[in-house]
Amino acid sequence: MAKRKFNQDFIKYGFTSFSDRGEEKGQCVICYRVLSNESLRPSKLQNHLEKNHPGLKGKDIEYFKRLENGLKRQRLDKTGSFARTDKKLTEASFEVSLLIAKQKKAHNIGETLVKPSALAMVRNVLGEESERKIKSIPLSDNTVQRRIDLMANDIKEQVVTEVKDKSLFGLFALQLDESTDVSSAAQLMAFVRYVTEKNVKEELLFCSELETTTKAKDVMAKVEDFFDKENISWASLCGVCTDGAPAMLGAKSGFQTLVKNKAPNLVTTHCFIHRAALASKTLPDGLKCAFDVVVKSVNYIKNSALNTRLFRKLCEGLNSEHKQLLYYTKVRWLSRGNLVARVFELHDEIKVFLGTAKPELAVHFENVKFLSCLAYLVDIFEALNQLNLKMQGKGKDIIQFVDFTRAFVEKLGNWRRKVTNGNFDMFHSFACISDVDDEIRDEVADHLGTLQTEFKSYFPELSRDAFTLVRNPFRVDIEQVDDELQDELIDLRNDSGCRDLFEDVPVTEFWIQVSSSYSQISKNCLMKLLPFTTTWLCESAFSSLLNIKSKPRNRLDVAADIRCALSSTAPRIQSLVDKLQQQPSH
Structure with a gap:
């Protein structure tokens, strides 16, 4: 042209x-x-x-x-008002673009909502002269996209530099998972954990699309490509955490096996949350039948818009606290517990509603045996959900997870003993059932015993304590420590300052702070503390992905947006502005 x-x-x-x-x-x-x-x-x-x-x-x-x-x-005059004003406009454009990314909004919201709103407020409060200045801030769809791309690259540069050059002992750990987005594209997420400036940091390392298959070799190829481009050493990788998919855990060609070929000394972990879900998956026949009836009843009501409205009207007439039932979704960790808790709370309303429309289901809600099973499911699923919630979140180490899980397994044994003796006080809903027959009691006791066995099978870490030194170096038997660490351990145990510090700070922070004085033993302990124990960050990122890449935005390349949205590392906006040739909105 x-x-x-x-x-x-x-x-x-x-x-x-x-x-x-x-x-x-x-x-x-x-x-x-x-x-x-x-x-x-x-x-x-x-x-x-x-x-x-x-x-x-x-x-x-x-x-x-x-x-x-x-x-x-x-x-x-580059120091004149025009140059300074123009630079401020560009800075403002970056700041607003970052907020748009953090809120996971569409890029055109800058010119369709943010800017018109700002103009309206400034015009009414500060006058037309100030409005004219605000009007010059560039916030078009394409401008916001470019700003987000620049900030994402800057954040990636900072994270990679810290991982390679600034991490304590050069150590870092990964967690990875893949999921399919709204456009049926397979997205691979990788988060990294490392220590820098005396703090443990957890950051998104990369988000990349798997173009064809999602096998272990495809995942490995993506990770290798990123490591090669950024010149990251495999020798510094001390741990990898994945979910339980065969592509990740396969003994011969799984991703963890392939990574071990690159870094033989790293720790591989199967996500604790996924393992807990697998361990609690099996139900005895009686409890499974009760659960299936619950799911069928809810689906009958919820699958029809008319039934949903009629049921809500019934609950309103009976002054029920809740008016809606909840669907059961297998992939949602807390779904079972939330489902049965709501059904147990509304079981009288469900019985009335199904009485004429679905009598074959309604009859179950009049059966004491069914209600006993339902009450027990409410209590045991609530306990499992509480364990799940303890395992979610950032900044937790394997010692905490082992403690959570070991305590739960011990509770299962104690609950089984009490149930066998006819004591149901620890199960609040189950204890409300006035007449629990011996068959139900035995089935509950058997289920608790099965749960305990399954948890011990899925969590072999509970039967051995490889973290005695990490937990408390002042109490560990010196003979249990490797020879090359014993002399340094003796020095540490006789350091009164370290003893006082150990009493005041968390375990991970303690080993970070003493790393300069006792490097060998600190490195050994941090190699056990740094590896991720869950893929919660990846799962949380996939939830954010649903907001960022929605049906109206199904062609979006999400890598830059999700990095800006999830990263705790701030982009160096001032530096980015200095590199740009400033240009007002037009």
Whole structure:
């Protein structure tokens, strides 16, 4: 396409020539806006004057030439008001773009909502002069996208630099998982944990699409490619945590096996949350039948819009606290517990509603045996949900997870003993059932015993304590410690300052703070504390992905947006602005 030439006569519309990388554009001498080369037409320039500066329409050319001379003087002085104002506009554009990314919103919200809202507020509170300044902030769809891309690259540079050059002992750990987004694309997430500046940091390392299959070799290829591009050493990798998919855990060709070929000494972990879900999956026949009835009853009511409305009306008439039932979703960790708790709370309302429409289901809600099973499921699923919630979140180490799980397994044994003796006080809903027969009691006791066995099978860490030294170096038997660490351990145990510090700070922080004085033993302990124990960060990121890449935005490349949204590392906006050639909105 042929480029338009600037005509000196355009000054009568209030425009002077502006060169941007060899391309001529028009710049308004009144508001300093730069219009594109395509806008170098008398009709568009006149339209700008009449629309934005109607009070100056009809001014003589000499007036506009005086403004042009003042503008040119400001351009020559990089410390002048024009340069400073222009830089502030670009900074504001970056700040707003970052907020848009943090809130996981569409990029066009900047020009469709944020800017119009800001203009309306400024115009009414501060006046038209301030509104004119705000109007020059560039927030178009494409501008916001470019800003987010630049900030994401800057964040990635900072994280990679810290992992390679600033992490304590050069150690870092990974957690990985893959999931399918709304456009059926397989997205691979990788989070990294490392110690820098005396703090443990957890950051998104990369988000990348798996173009074809999602086998272990495909995941490995993505990780290898990233490590090669960023020059990250495999020798520094001390741990990898994944879910239980065969592609991740396969003994011969799983991802963890492939990684071990690169870093033989790393610790591989199967996500604690996934293991707990697998251990609690099996139900004895009686409890499973009760659970299936619950699911069928809820689906019958919820699958029909009319039934949903009628059931809500019934609950309102009976002054029930809740008016809606909850669907059961297998992939949601807390779904079972929330489902049965709501059904138990509304079991009378469900019995009334199903009485005429679905009598074969309603009859169960009149059966004491069924209600006993339902009450027990409410209590045991609530206990499992509480364990799950303890395992969620950032900044937790394997010692905490082992403690949570070991305590739960011990509780299961204690609960089984009590149930066998007819004591149900620890199960609040189950204890409310007045007549629990021996068959139900035995089934509950058997289920508790099965749960305890399954947890011990899925968590072999509970039967051995490999963290005695990490937990408390002042109580460990010196003979249990490796020979090369024993002398340094003796020095540490006789350091009164370290003993006082150990009493005041968490375990991980203790080993970080003494790392400079007792490097060997600190490195050994941090190699056990750094590895992730769950893939919770990945699962949380996939939830964010659903908001960022929605059906209306199904073609979006999410890598930059999700990095800005999830990263705790702030982009260096001032540095990014300095590198850009500032250009006001047009």
